[in-house]
Amino acid sequence: MNKDQLLYFVTGNEHKFSEVSELFQQKKINYDLIQLDINPIEIQADTLSEVASFKLKSIQNQVNGSFFVEDAGFFVDTPLNGFPGVYSSYVFKTIGNEGILRLIKDFGTSKAHFVSYFALYYTPSKKMFLFEGRVDGKVSSSIKGTQGFGYDPIFIPDENPAKTFAELSKKEKNEISHRGKALDKLIKFLKTH
Numbered sequence: 001m002n003k004d005q006l007l008y009f010v011t012g013n014e015h016k017f018s019e020v021s022e023l024f025q026q027k028k029i030n031y032d033l034i035q036l037d038i039n040p041i042e043i044q045a046d047t048l049s050e051v052a053s054f055k056l057k058s059i060q061n062q063v064n065g066s067f068f069v070e071d072a073g074f075f076v077d078t079p080l081n082g083f084p085g086v087y088s089s090y091v092f093k094t095i096g097n098e099g100i101l102r103l104i105k106d107f108g109t110s111k112a113h114f115v116s117y118f119a120l121y122y123t124p125s126k127k128m129f130l131f132e133g134r135v136d137g138k139v140s141s142s143i144k145g146t147q148g149f150g151y152d153p154i155f156i157p158d159e160n161p162a163k164t165f166a167e168l169s170k171k172e173k174n175e176i177s178h179r180g181k182a183l184d185k186l187i188k189f190l191k192t193h
């Protein structure tokens, strides 16, 4: 692997960039990670992998070097059959965490998960690669915690059932989160290619 290569993370979300750059530092990867805030095309599709792949392709000729994008979604499996899923962004902007909580009666039996997809365009092979991560848990009966972003204050991960994601430090969240798991795979790829 060459040292000090540049790698671009195309995102306007400071929280995502901060989680990803912390993991890059921890894993001692020899890439300089640079945030690039340009506007890829976000399509409405049935799966996050399609959204991430399209997003990547839509900016391929605007970036000079290897780069990646990420797309995540929050799925309330019980009782909402996966809602908001691919509509997570719109639902967060409209009804938000309070709105989601109003839709749930029995928090004890609730089930939810996050999924994250990283889509990487890797210049040495001139190809696109996808990396997926998932974390399972349930919905908190109230909004708790001040860290993180988005749905973090209402998600309780199975791996740390006493706290919501928003009550965990960035490092603790990264160790078990959808984004942390997907990024682990991306980092392993970079270390071996």
Ligand code: IMP
Residues within 6 Å of the ligand: 013, 070, 071, 072, 073, 074, 088, 089, 090, 092, 093, 114, 148, 149, 150, 151, 152, 165, 179
């Ligand atoms: P996107 O990947 O930015 O499109 O995210 C879709 C929606 O899910 C947005 O409302 C985000 O705030 C939310 N979201 C994405 N990742 C996370 C996360 O790690 N924790 C909490 N909410 C998230």
